[in-house]
Amino acid sequence: MKKRMIVLTLAAMAAFAGQAFAHSPLMSCFDNGDNTITCEGGFSDGSSAAGVKMHVRDGDGKSILEANMNDDSECTFDKPAGAYVVIFDAGEGHTVELNGADIIE
Amino acid sequence: MSPRNLLVALAGQPNCGKSTVFNMLTGARQHVANYPGVTVEKKTGFFDLDDTHVELVDLPGTYSLTSYSLEERVARDFLLGDLPSVVIDVADGANLKRNLYLTLQLLEMEVPTVLNLNMMDVVERRGQRVDVAKLQEILGTPVVPTKAKKGEGKEALKAAVKSLVGKAHGPVYKIDYGQLEDHISELEAVLVEDPVLSVQYPVRWFAIKLLEGDAGVTELLTGTHLDAQKVFDRVESCRQRFHKEEGHACERHIAFTRHGSCAKIIRETVTFPEEKRRNLSDRADRYVCNRLLGPLILIAILFVLYEISIVFGNWLALQIWPLWGALESFAGDVLPQAGFLNDPILRSLGLWVVKSITAILNYLPIFFLLFSLIAVLEDSGYMPRMAFILDRLFRRFGLHGQSTLPMILGGVYVGGCAIPGVMATKAIPDERARLATIMIVPMMNCLAKVPLYLILIGAYFSDVAGSTMFFIATVTLFMALPVAKILSITVLKKRPSAPFIMEMPPYHVPTISGVLRRAIERVWLFMKKIVTVVAAVAVVVFVLINYPGLTDSRKAHYEDMQDAAVAAFMADVGRTGFKDEIGSEDVLPIILFGEAIRDAKRAVTDQDRAALIDAEFQEENPAYYAVARRVGKDGKALNKSLKKVIRVRKQIRREARAERFETSFLGTMGRALEPVTQWAGFNWRINIALLSAFAAKENSAATLGSIYGIDGSDQSVQESMKAGEGGFTPLHALALMLFMALYPPCVPASIMVRSQSNSTKWMLFSIGYQTLLGLFVASLVFTGGTVLGLTGVQAMWGFYALCVATTLIMAMIPTPEEKEAVVASNITQVNTIALKEE
Numbered sequence: 024m025k026k027r028m029i030v031l032t033l034a035a036m037a038a039f040a041g042q043a044f045a046h047s048p049l050m051s052c053f054d055n056g057d058n059t060i061t062c063e064g065g066f067s068d069g070s071s072a073a074g075v076k077m078h079v080r081d082g083d084g085k086s087i088l089e090a091n092m093n094d095d096s097e098c099t100f101d102k103p104a105g106a107y108v109v110i111f112d113a114g115e116g117h118t119v120e121l122n123g124a125d126i127i128e
Numbered sequence: 129m130s131p132r133n134l135l136v137a138l139a140g141q142p143n144c145g146k147s148t149v150f151n152m153l154t155g156a157r158q159h160v161a162n163y164p165g166v167t168v169e170k171k172t173g174f175f176d177l178d179d180t181h182v183e184l185v186d187l188p189g190t191y192s193l194t195s196y197s198l199e200e201r202v203a204r205d206f207l208l209g210d211l212p213s214v215v216i217d218v219a220d221g222a223n224l225k226r227n228l229y230l231t232l233q234l235l236e237m238e239v240p241t242v243l244n245l246n247m248m249d250v251v252e253r254r255g256q257r258v259d260v261a262k263l264q265e266i267l268g269t270p271v272v273p274t275k276a277k278k279g280e281g282k283e284a285l286k287a288a289v290k291s292l293v294g295k296a297h298g299p300v301y302k303i304d305y306g307q308l309e310d311h312i313s314e315l316e317a318v319l320v321e322d323p324v325l326s327v328q329y330p331v332r333w334f335a336i337k338l339l340e341g342d343a344g345v346t347e348l349l350t351g352t353h354l355d356a357q358k359v360f361d362r363v364e365s366c367r368q369r370f371h372k373e374e375g376h377a378c379e380r381h382i383a384f385t386r387h388g389s390c391a392k393i394i395r396e397t398v399t400f401p402e403e404k405r406r407n408l409s410d411r412a413d414r415y416v417c418n419r420l421l422g423p424l425i426l427i428a429i430l431f432v433l434y435e436i437s438i439v440f441g442n443w444l445a446l447q448i449w450p451l452w453g454a455l456e457s458f459a460g461d462v463l464p465q466a467g468f469l470n471d472p473i474l475r476s477l478g479l480w481v482v483k484s485i486t487a488i489l490n491y492l493p494i495f496f497l498l499f500s501l502i503a504v505l506e507d508s509g510y511m512p513r514m515a516f517i518l519d520r521l522f523r524r525f526g527l528h529g530q531s532t533l534p535m536i537l538g539g540v541y542v543g544g545c546a547i548p549g550v551m552a553t554k555a556i557p558d559e560r561a562r563l564a565t566i567m568i569v570p571m572m573n574c575l576a577k578v579p580l581y582l583i584l585i586g587a588y589f590s591d592v593a594g595s596t597m598f599f600i601a602t603v604t605l606f607m608a609l610p611v612a613k614i615l616s617i618t619v620l621k622k623r624p625s626a627p628f629i630m631e632m633p634p635y636h637v638p639t640i641s642g643v644l645r646r647a648i649e650r651v652w653l654f655m656k657k658i659v660t661v662v663a664a665v666a667v668v669v670f671v672l673i674n675y676p677g678l679t680d681s682r683k684a685h686y687e688d689m690q691d692a693a694v695a696a697f698m699a700d701v702g703r704t705g706f707k708d709e710i711g712s713e714d715v716l717p718i719i720l721f722g723e724a725i726r727d728a729k730r731a732v733t734d735q736d737r738a739a740l741i742d743a744e745f746q747e748e749n750p751a752y753y754a755v756a757r758r759v760g761k762d763g764k765a766l767n768k769s770l771k772k773v774i775r776v777r778k779q780i781r782r783e784a785r786a787e788r789f790e791t792s793f794l795g796t797m798g799r800a801l802e803p804v805t806q807w808a809g810f811n812w813r814i815n816i817a818l819l820s821a822f823a824a825k826e827n828s829a830a831t832l833g834s835i836y837g838i839d840g841s842d843q844s845v846q847e848s849m850k851a852g853e854g855g856f857t858p859l860h861a862l863a864l865m866l867f868m869a870l871y872p873p874c875v876p877a878s879i880m881v882r883s884q885s886n887s888t889k890w891m892l893f894s895i896g897y898q899t900l901l902g903l904f905v906a907s908l909v910f911t912g913g914t915v916l917g918l919t920g921v922q923a924m925w926g927f928y929a930l931c932v933a934t935t936l937i938m939a940m941i942p943t944p945e946e947k948e949a950v951v952a953s954n955i956t957q958v959n960t961i962a963l964k965e966e
Contacts, residue, residue: 047446047490049453051730056758057767067449067490095778119446125733 048072050111050119054102054128061099062121064092064111072096075113082106134182136289137206139234140218141227142189143509143634145246147642148276149218150186153285160649168202169649177290185212191226193233194342198559201344207239208329214240214292216285221245221273222254222634224398228390235269235300238330240292244285245273255401263397268300303389305336307374308381311366312336318362325352338363339370339378409634413513422517429510430536433501437548438537441494448493450731452486457727468716469686469780477670484666485659488876491547492651498537498548499647506646507638524939525609526616528561535565535608538572546570546877550884560623564616566885567894568608570877573601577868588861592921599924604869606931611901613938619893669875672794678787686780693776700769704762709751719774721749722756794819808867808906809860818871858920863910866927870902 052062064072072092079088082105092098092111107123138153140146150158154173171186187206188199207215217234219227224245234241245251245258264271270288274281305312315335320326325334329348337345338359350356367378374381415421459482463475471479505511515529522531531553538549549569556562581600589596678686694715701710710718728741746753754763755770789795798815805815882891905927913923 047442047449049449053726053729057764067445067452067487094782127729127733127735127738 048111048113048117048119050109050121052109052121052126054126055099056128058102059099060102060109060126061097062109062111064096064098064113064119066113072111072113075111078110078112079103080108080110134177134180134214134293135210135212136182136184137187137210137212137215138184138218139187139203139207139215139230140189141191141220141230143636144189144218144220144223144227145276146186146189146218149216149244149246149274149285150184152274152276152279152282154184160652168198175286177286180290180293182289185210190230192229193237194340194344198562199557204344207234207237212239213294214242214289216242216244216289218244218246220250221247221258222250222256224258225390225394228393229386231267232301232303232386232389235267236303236330236333236336238300238333241269241300242285242288242292243267243269243271244281245271246276248273248281249275249278257399259397259399263393266301266393266396268298301393303385305382305385308339308370308378308385311339311370311378314366315339315359315362318359322353325349328352336382339366340382341367341379409509412635416510416513417516422513426514426517426532429505429514430532433505433533434536437494437498437501438545441497444493444497445490449490452489453730455489456482456486457730460727466720468690468719468777469784476674477667480670481663481666484669485663488659489655491545492655494545494548495551496647496651498552499650500643502533502552503643503646504638507636507642509635522561525613526561526564526620527609527612528556528558528565530556531561531565534569535572535605538569539574545574546572546874547880549574550877550880553884560616560620563620563623563885563890564612566881566890567615567897568612570881570894570898571604571608571611571870573604573869574877577871581865581868584861584865588856588858588920596924599928600865600869603866603928603931606928606935607870607905610931610934610938613941617941673789673792675792678784678791682784682787686784689776689780693773697766697769697773700766704766706751706755706762706766710755714752715773718752718755718770719777721745721752722770722774725753725756790816805903807911808903809863809910810867810906814864818867859910859913859918859923862913862920862924862927863906866909867902867906870898870905 047067048064049067050062050064052060054060062077064075064077066072073094073096075092075096077088077090077092077098078086079100081087081103087103087107088100090098090100103123109121109123109126111119111121138146138150140149150171150173153175155175158171158173160169160171168188173184173186175182175184185206187203190200190203192200193204193207194200206212215234217231219231231241231243243263245260248258251258258273260271260273270291272281272285272288274285312332312335315338316331319331319334325331334345334349338349346360349359353359370378370381416425456479459478463478464472466475470476505514511530514532517529518532519529522529534549534552534556536549537552538546546569549572550566553562553565553569556565581597585593585596585600694712697715698712701707725741725745728745729738732738732741742753742757746757746759754760755766758764758767790798795816798819799812801815802810802812805811810818878891878895881894882888885891909923909927912918913920913926918926
């Protein structure tokens with residue numbers, strides 16, 4: 024009985040390995056008007072996002088830029104020509120996506 | 129108590145429909161607080177009885193009135209201390225025999241009792257018949273049948289309450305304890321001599337409780353009686369003589385007799401249908417409590433619970449965040465303006481407090497979902513079944529079947545948060561197990577610990593990353609279980625522990641309104657409590673990480689940097705048409721103006737709306753606008769120059785903050801701890817990172833990042849850490865990971881511990897023992913590993929084996945209950961037998 028319990032408990036724990044963070048990732052992006060975009064990252068508990076990964080993908084889903092948030096939790100990059108998506112990637116279940124069309128000047 | 133103001137208490141066992149009766153009597157006129165000094169909820173409502181204003185207090189649901197659980201003690205203390213004029217005892221009419229157990233105890237306490245036979249609709253549906261008149265005659269107290277769900281019987285219940293007020297009530301049912309009666313009389317004679325006690329408490333009840341060995345009453349006697357020792361000696365002699373004569377303990381005899389009396393009354397008053405079919409609940413239990421299926425169903429339910437409350441809850445939290453974000457920007461607007469290098473204290477402290485509070489408010493959707501789901505589990509009747517399924521395993525470690533939920537929520541594998549975990553311990557009825565659970569939940573792997581694990585694994589265990597993650601994810605459970613056991617046989621030994629009474633209420637379909645009401649009540653209670661405490665703690669932490677502050681020479685250094693940046697900007701201004709409009713005192717306002725435009729446009733996705741915002745700002749100050757938004761040739765040129773100033777401002781603010789932090793009280797502590805932490809392989813830099821993590825776990829990664837100076841582009845944290853700490857080995861990393869795993873809960877979780885254990889002492893204890901344990905384990909692994917010449921991987925699995933072995937050994941050591949096996953198991957058996965018969 025007890026052994027079966029332990030096995031089942033372990034199985035349950037494996038099932039719960041799904042990633043979920045109890046603090047929310049946050050990102051806002053701004054068009055600087057000089058053909059550059061600046062994105063600010065952070066977490067709902069006020070933690071810095073310094074070093075967190077950033078991706079930019081074009082309309083076809085191809086990655087066109089990979090960078091990290093700098094010490095100020097910011098990342099500035101040249102505005103892509105066509106459609107694009109900015110992804111703030113702090114780990115599985117912990118990403119924010121922003122559509123380029125929603126980033127206005 | 130004046131005749132126009134009446135205090136009435138509502139008692140009853142769990143799942144008897146007490147809340148429905150409460151709502152039926154009071155309607156919407158109710159409010160929820162906590163009983164003073166404990167975390168048990170106190171629900172109060174009002175109703176009118178002719179011209180009398182009645183205050184109705186809903187006592188916590190209890191099976192009995194001994195002093196095992198907190199709920200029982202709260203209920204009993206209320207009956208003894210607040211002296212309600214009438215007690216309405218709500219009983220599940222369909223399970224009357226079990227419910228009478230509480231009724232007889234109320235009568236024994238000599239409180240004026242109205243027995244309310246609720247759920248009469250279920251009784252009728254099952255074809256049972258209750259002879260109410262006969263029952264009333266036997267008990268000597270009013271008996272009122274109701275169908276509270278349909279609102280039937282409200283007036284009769286009120287009338288019965290009224291009939292008891294102010295009247296000397298006649299003789300009520302007395303349990304005949306048979307062979308014990310002589311001993312009861314003997315003690316009564318002793319107790320009557322005490323002038324205070326005999327007035328304050330019913331003497332017969334007191335004598336029976338003493339013979340029962342009830343801890344609460346023993347305490348009462350010590351506090352009230354002038355010569356308590358004399359009474360105790362007499363009690364002990366009675367108990368021993370009885371045991372010698374009858375061959376079993378007094379408490380066993382008392383419990384048996386009570387159950388026997390209940391059965392006897394039922395035989396005389398209730399007729400059951402001829403064919404006693406197994407009802408739906410019993411049939412469902414054959415699967416739900418099945419040895420093989422039960423755990424599987426439990427896992428499935430917990431999985432759904434976790435997915436909804438944590439995973440979906442997080443998504444929901446993110447959707448609601450803009451609301452809290454708006455609160456932050458509102459605070460930013462009303463507080464004094466930011467400075468170039470330093471902000472006014474009112475601003476920085478104000479923002480810090482607001483941010484600390486919004487960080488907690490961010491959990492609100494998770495809590496709401498969690499409380500709703502827990503209410504569903506409670507109302508449906510699944511909670512006791514869950515406890516039943518896991519209790520045998522958890523009991524061995526001083527925990528309770530219901531410890532499962534808090535541990536899962538805290539992150540028993542990887543992924544959770546200690547705050548909802550500690551919060552969920554509320555449901556555990558056994559105080560010792562509840563405290564033990566509160567103490568180990570923060571040791572689970574909340575996801576805030578994961579960034580640090582990932583950094584360290586990436587840097588030092590990259591070739592065995594998968595198995596290292598498995599190690600750290602599971603080893604915490606093998607550390608937590610022995611710790612729970614050790615705590616429960618040491619510091620928690622004296623805490624009351626409830627004998628595990630296996631009571632399976634029939635399944636109910638929870639009502640939406642009931643679930644929502646409970647969830648909202650609890651969320652509201654949580655908010656009121658946590659927000660005030662968080663605000664207070666935030667101020668303390670603010671002082672610890674900001675003071676004593678920078679030295680004058682460092683301040684001057686940063687001011688020089690600021691002046692140089694401003695001067696360069698002003699030189700550029702001189703070359704443009706703005707040279708008469710913009711002076712050096714305008715630099716900071718322009719920067720803040722630009723930030724204000726940004727904030728105004730945050731989350732705006734509509735170009736027309738953005739243009740409108742632009743127009744407003746342009747009207748407000750055309751020159752500032754031109755620079756901030758690159759209008760015209762001069763605007764473009766100056767915007768470029770302004771960006772340099774902004775970069776310098778951010779840089780010096782960041783560096784000054786890091787420097788302030790390192791030289792702060794907390795930073796100084798980090799250095800002072802180096803001699804101790806060197807055994808665990810931690811230097812002062814790591815100490816500081818760990819101390820800052822106490823404010824919020826996520827900070828550890830960020831602080832390590834800023835200490836090792838990531839520049840954001842080419843070097844990752846693990847690379848810069850490797851570069852920054854040349855002598856660091858996998859053993860260091862392992863020690864650090866284990867310390868992090870055992871590390872005290874972050875500030876919000878500690879506050880939760882304080883709130884759930886209702887004691888600052890337990891909060892400090894939990895912080896203290898986890899720190900010491902973490903240091904001990906880290907030192908053991910680091911120093912031990914170094915002495916034995918182990919590699920990181922060898923030390924890791926060696927430690928794992930040690931933990932598993934400790935867990936198994938701990939499972940063998942008998943718990944305090946097992947030592948008192950004779951007493952406890954007898955009582956449990958008595959109860960179990962009685963309940964199974966139904």
